[in-house]
Amino acid sequence: MTGVTDRVVVVGAAVFHEGRLLAARRSAPPELAGGWELPGGKVEPGESPERALVRELREELGVEADVRERIPGEWPLKPGYVLQVWTVRLLSGTPRPLQDHDALRWLLPHEADTVDWLVQDRPAVAEAIRRLSALPGTAAQA
């Protein structure tokens, strides 16, 4: 059954590795291409957000991922779509832009603004960077 409150949840991964955050540059659709985002995608009917993230990271980046904790909150993307974000660690594989992206970058906290994030992602990315910066062993911000 559908109703006016139905909306699509897009799950995004704040992948942390060696003190860096993974950023992915979208290759499609044209209105988003060239913008940087957190890898992920739509949760399918009957799927948990965590399973959706594992599936999307396998499909898009060719990695196995360990979904850790949700970053509280959600961010509107476009009418009917919201972004929810989880912190993620890599279990195996090296991320490659296999699908939906044409470039990847690993960003230190002080490098977060060196890519052109999709506007709608910026609050979530800022929160992810705050968490990354607070992890033990993360390089101090310049």
Ligand SMILES: Nc1nc2c([nH]c(=O)n2[C@H]2C[C@H](O)[C@@H](COP(=O)(O)OP(=O)(O)OP(=O)(O)O)O2)c(=O)[nH]1
């Ligand atoms: N994955 C992802 N999508 C985002 C972000 N920010 C943002 O506006 N979007 C938009 C782009 C798309 O319109 C939608 C997610 O769709 P998608 O194309 O990545 O998801 P999907 O892999 O499940 O899609 P599909 O190709 O199977 O249709 O949300 C973000 O940080 N991550």
